[in-house]
Amino acid sequence: MKAVVCKEFGPVDRLVLEDVPDPVAAAGEVVIDVRAAGVNFPDGLTVRGEYQMKPPRPFTPGNEVSGVISAVAPDVTTRRVGERVVALCGLGGFAEKATAMADRVVPIPDSMDFNTAGGLMLVYGTSLHALRNKARLKAGQTLLVLGAAGGVGLAAVEMGRAMGARVIAAASTDEKLALALHHGAEMTINYGATDLKAELKRLVPAGVDVVYDPVGGALTEAAVRGLGWGGRLLVVGFANGEIPKLPLNLLLLKEAEAIGVFWGAWTQRDPAGHSANVAQLMQWFAGGEIRPHIGGVFPLSQAKDAISAVMDRQARGKIVITTEEESKASF
Numbered sequence: 239m240k241a242v243v244c245k246e247f248g249p250v251d252r253l254v255l256e257d258v259p260d261p262v263a264a265a266g267e268v269v270i271d272v273r274a275a276g277v278n279f280p281d282g283l284t285v286r287g288e289y290q291m292k293p294p295r296p297f298t299p300g301n302e303v304s305g306v307i308s309a310v311a312p313d314v315t316t317r318r319v320g321e322r323v324v325a326l327c328g329l330g331g332f333a334e335k336a337t338a339m340a341d342r343v344v345p346i347p348d349s350m351d352f353n354t355a356g357g358l359m360l361v362y363g364t365s366l367h368a369l370r371n372k373a374r375l376k377a378g379q380t381l382l383v384l385g386a387a388g389g390v391g392l393a394a395v396e397m398g399r400a401m402g403a404r405v406i407a408a409a410s411t412d413e414k415l416a417l418a419l420h421h422g423a424e425m426t427i428n429y430g431a432t433d434l435k436a437e438l439k440r441l442v443p444a445g446v447d448v449v450y451d452p453v454g455g456a457l458t459e460a461a462v463r464g465l466g467w468g469g470r471l472l473v474v475g476f477a478n479g480e481i482p483k484l485p486l487n488l489l490l491l492k493e494a495e496a497i498g499v500f501w502g503a504w505t506q507r508d509p510a511g512h513s514a515n516v517a518q519l520m521q522w523f524a525g526g527e528i529r530p531h532i533g534g535v536f537p538l539s540q541a542k543d544a545i546s547a548v549m550d551r552q553a554r555g556k557i558v559i560t561t562e563e564e565s566k567a568s569f
């Protein structure tokens with residue numbers, strides 16, 4: 239089969255597409271014929287050797303796939319060959335076949351196409367866990383989402399809306415904000431052109447209930463200054479490359495909380511909670527409350543362009559890699 243291979247940590251453009259042996263299902267695993275794989279920011283960090291997980295080289299990146307199960311290990315009784323599924327595979331997703339533990343594989347409805355499915359689980363799973371389990375977001379509360387047109391950001395906008403919150407989308411361009419408005423934001427702040435702290439004060443003088451922050455850098459403190467009494471800061475990621483430092487008096491003065499979010503680790507520590515969230519996502523998808531935006535589809539041979547688009551701030555919603563031979567890049 240063909241697979242994207244990282245031989246040594248380094249720039250994304252050193253990735254190569256190679257013929258490698260087909261994977262075999264070890265105990266507890268299934269093999270999936272991959273139709274699409276979601277591209278996530280951590281994929282690029284992993285290739286560059288900048289992620290917390292540093293796999294032995296060579297390896298194939300890609301943590302989430304959609305496709306059809308083509309083999310199951312003898313001890314797997316919960317999944318069967320032929321099922322349409324999404325799966326979290328850790329690594330190995332940017333390939334024609336991938337293995338995943340059977341308990342990390344979820345069947346998808348016939349109404350969900352493979353590109354949508356390939357980009358669904360990680361961003362929506364992260365944002366739902368953050369908003370529901372960590373921030374305890376309630377209907378009627380205000381939610382500020384930074385990086386609101388990116389992968390996890392746009393998912394947070396949609397789910398904040400589905401949970402009945404008033405969503406303020408913040409992003410670096412008007413074009414990105416237009417997408418967030420289309421997906422349920424009520425108000426917008428262009429932090430590329432205006433001052434986030436001042437705009438937040440103008441829009442919500444009493445302060446917001448929850449800040450969803452996958453960006454980091456100077457925006458974090460500006461957003462925390464816009465929290466209201468009992469507000470919650472969700473620390474999701476540092477896409478701008480700078481881990482911010484925060485004066486803790488800002489939390490004390492408002493009895494506010496800063497809450498770390500590590501969705502991947504949580505799914506393994508709380509499989510029942512994760513299953514409940516997946517069921518909620520599928521229900522929202524069926525009801526049209528969430529409408530994943532696929533901002534670009536790249537063939538496997540252009541995986542490095544797909545990853546670069548995410549790392550270079552170009553992505554809108556989800557970028558996916560497809561294994562369908564006839565597909566052409568659309569971005």
Ligand SMILES: NC(=O)c1ccc[n+]([C@@H]2O[C@H](COP(=O)([O-])OP(=O)(O)OC[C@H]3O[C@@H](n4cnc5c(N)ncnc54)[C@H](OP(=O)(O)O)[C@@H]3O)[C@@H](O)[C@H]2O)c1
Nearest residue numbers: 279385388389390409410452474475476477478499500501
């Ligand atoms: N905690 C968890 O469990 C978890 C799970 C998944 C992802 N994450 C993290 O969440 C972050 C976002 O991931 P994603 O997949 O949603 O990425 P993404 O689609 O690229 O979105 C990131 C957003 O960050 C903003 N940004 C600001 N400065 C940037 C820069 N220098 N380079 C790139 N983006 C920049 C961009 O929005 P503007 O241009 O509008 O500023 C961009 O849309 C990453 O740090 C990732 O590691 C965390």
